[in-house]
Amino acid sequence: MSYASPMEVTHRPLGISSRAGPNCKESPPPAPKLGRLPPPSVQRGVQGPSLNPVQPNRAGRTQPLIAAKDLFDAGSYADWGRAAVRVREAGLDISMLWDSTIAEPTEALAEVVREAFAGTVSSRYVSVFADGNRYAIDALARRYGLRPEQILTTTGATGALALALKALVRPGEHVLVENPGFDVLSRVARDAGAEVEAFVRPAPDFRLDLAELEARLKPATRAVLITNLHNPSGVRLTPDDIKAAARLLAKAGVVLIVDEVYADFAQAAGAPPAGSLAPNIITVSSLTKVFGLFALKFGWLAADSQLVARLREAAPDGDMGVSKLSHAVAAHVLEDPAPFEAHWQGLLAASRPTVERHVKLLVAENLLEGALPDFGCMYFPRVVGVDDTRTLAETLLTDFDVLVAPGEYFGAPGHIRIGFGADATAIDEGLTRLRTGLSALRR
Numbered sequence: 509m510s511y512a513s514p515m516e517v518t519h520r521p522l523g524i525s526s527r528a529g530p531n532c533k534e535s536p537p538p539a540p541k542l543g544r545l546p547p548p549s550v551q552r553g554v555q556g557p558s559l560n561p562v563q564p565n566r567a568g569r570t571q572p573l574i575a576a577k578d579l580f581d582a583g584s585y586a587d588w589g590r591a592a593v594r595v596r597e598a599g600l601d602i603s604m605l606w607d608s609t610i611a612e613p614t615e616a617l618a619e620v621v622r623e624a625f626a627g628t629v630s631s632r633y634v635s636v637f638a639d640g641n642r643y644a645i646d647a648l649a650r651r652y653g654l655r656p657e658q659i660l661t662t663t664g665a666t667g668a669l670a671l672a673l674k675a676l677v678r679p680g681e682h683v684l685v686e687n688p689g690f691d692v693l694s695r696v697a698r699d700a701g702a703e704v705e706a707f708v709r710p711a712p713d714f715r716l717d718l719a720e721l722e723a724r725l726k727p728a729t730r731a732v733l734i735t736n737l738h739n740p741s742g743v744r745l746t747p748d749d750i751k752a753a754a755r756l757l758a759k760a761g762v763v764l765i766v767d768e769v770y771a772d773f774a775q776a777a778g779a780p781p782a783g784s785l786a787p788n789i790i791t792v793s794s795l796t797k798v799f800g801l802f803a804l805k806f807g808w809l810a811a812d813s814q815l816v817a818r819l820r821e822a823a824p825d826g827d828m829g830v831s832k833l834s835h836a837v838a839a840h841v842l843e844d845p846a847p848f849e850a851h852w853q854g855l856l857a858a859s860r861p862t863v864e865r866h867v868k869l870l871v872a873e874n875l876l877e878g879a880l881p882d883f884g885c886m887y888f889p890r891v892v893g894v895d896d897t898r899t900l901a902e903t904l905l906t907d908f909d910v911l912v913a914p915g916e917y918f919g920a921p922g923h924i925r926i927g928f929g930a931d932a933t934a935i936d937e938g939l940t941r942l943r944t945g946l947s948a949l950r951r
């Protein structure tokens with residue numbers, strides 16, 4: 509791909525209009541699209557290049573963006589996320605506002621590993637091959653009010669999803685996935701051989717529309733996939749919302765899979781895991797997001813014990829990728845979660861007021877629209893007057909040194925996803941850059 513030079517970027521049509529405002533008519537919900545994005549050069553006609561600029565950008569900095577060269581060529585969010593990680597690892601002065609994960613509590617993790625393995629090897633270091641790490645399973649059962657036989661441990665939530673879909677869906681059968689959404693869900697369903705279609709969770713509140721869901725069911729539908737908290741919007745469905753969807757699906761013999769990797773952010777709301785709400789619901793989750801422990805890739809699925817027995821029978825190999833070592837560490841984390849709870853709660857206690865202050869200004873200045881969700885570390889506002897948020901995000905990166913995730917990668921052009929599970933000072937700087945950029949680009 510190519511980047512426009514600072515001068516050229518100034519003249520790029522960004523479509524930001526100061527006339528558009530909160531009272532403007534909401535654009536119609538995006539058509540459910542789950543494929544890869546078209547190549548940006550065709551879609552957006554970007555000019556360039558300035559990967560090695562000699563002149564300062566509009567933020568007054570001159571820094572090479574070679575690491576960002578593939579970023580906006582990405583055809584899917586997974587590819588985009590990989591490219592964004594390369595930008596982060598390049599050590600540039602770029603504010604990272606795209607990540608939806610709590611920053612890793614590296615020291616707390618290292619402490620757990622030291623304690624478990626520095627002297628005699630931890631008693632939690634047991635085989636996972638037959639039935640998973642029983643200590644981790646017992647700790648999950650206590651934490652979520654489940655019985656051990658309701659839980660299967662996996663390689664991250666992604667492994668849980670793959671296992672559930674492999675067991676539930678035969679090639680050619682039908683799976684519905686929410687849109688906007690996290691594209692790995694539909695990828696995994698496709699890998700399981702499913703014919704995958706989207707159903708819309710409409711902006712601005714991204715709730716479940718049961719009539720829309722019902723209209724999209726087919727005789728061959730086997731599963732419906734949703735996230736709670738919703739990625740990308742952070743919106744929370746209540747247990748009643750989820751039960752109502754499960755009731756509707758039960759009539760059609762369909763299983764509701766609820767990806768709850770962000771659910772513990774709302775633990776103050778005291779909701780039980782979705783998998784314990786009805787016999788046709790499966791929770792998939794992991795320690796990746798709220799605890800920031802991507803390093804462990806420790807995940808699980810939880811459901812009614814009869815449904816779990818059915819999954820075991822249909823997929824007797826379970827998850828073959830599970831690591832004995834990382835699941836032993838996960839058992840320790842779950843047996844003493846306090847340092848990890850304190851980590852995410854401390855980060856958000858510091859960053860949330862900063863985000864609230866910026867969002868108030870951004871909304872008041874008519875640059876963004878949309879409420880900050882009550883829980884979690886994601887915000888998915890509509891950018892007022894902008895439809896092509898991929899080009900906008902690229903310009904914000906090259907000219908204002910701030911990286912946000914374009915809504916296009918979640919099936920919702922016109923939105924951007926802002927993550928704030930990191931150090932409050934860095935988030936403050938990032939949001940200041942965002943506001944400077946959006947104000948400067950508006951005309």
Ligand SMILES: Cc1ncc(COP(=O)(O)O)c(C=O)c1O
Nearest residue numbers: 664665666690735739769794796
């Ligand atoms: C909704 C959702 N589910 C699953 C994952 C991946 O989880 P894991 O690392 O446990 O496989 C992510 C990561 O971004 C996510 O946002």
